[in-house]
Amino acid sequence: MKSTFLSLLALTLLSATIMTTNLSADEQATKPFLIQGKLPHLTAMVKVLWDDEDLALSDDQKSKLAKVGKDTMTNAKALGKKINKIEAEIVKASNEGSEPESLKTKVSKLASLRAEATMIHLDCIYNTRTILTKDQLYILE
DSSP states (O other): OHHHHHHHHHHHHHHHHHHHHHHHSOGGGSOSOSSOSSSOOHHHHHHHTTTOTTTOOOHHHHHHHHHHHHHHHHHHHHHHHHHHHHHHHHHHHHHTTOOGGGGHHHHHHHHHHHHHHHHHHHHHHHHHHHHSOHHHHHHHO
């Protein structure tokens, strides 16, 4: 139980640091998702408690969770690069006085990519929850 408390304390400190960093970070570093800061990042929480004896992940669970995390990060990072590029183009064009209507296609593409990234995040949450037991989810929540 002591290790769980220390792990949760570390997770809380990590979360606070990430939030503070996110608040002060350049807009280019924002996450690619439509929903910001309201959905859990379960794989990050699992990663912090990976070897925690109270969470007690089996080798099979670790293998599955590692795959979910890797797939999620690979796909989200690829979309993030596309999103940042389109955002930069929209901002540049706007700053140069482009008419809003001329940016409509790029804004729609940006929205579509952010929706796709959000679905990747939702898939990650769902897949992680299906791998973990109810007791393990209780520890994470």
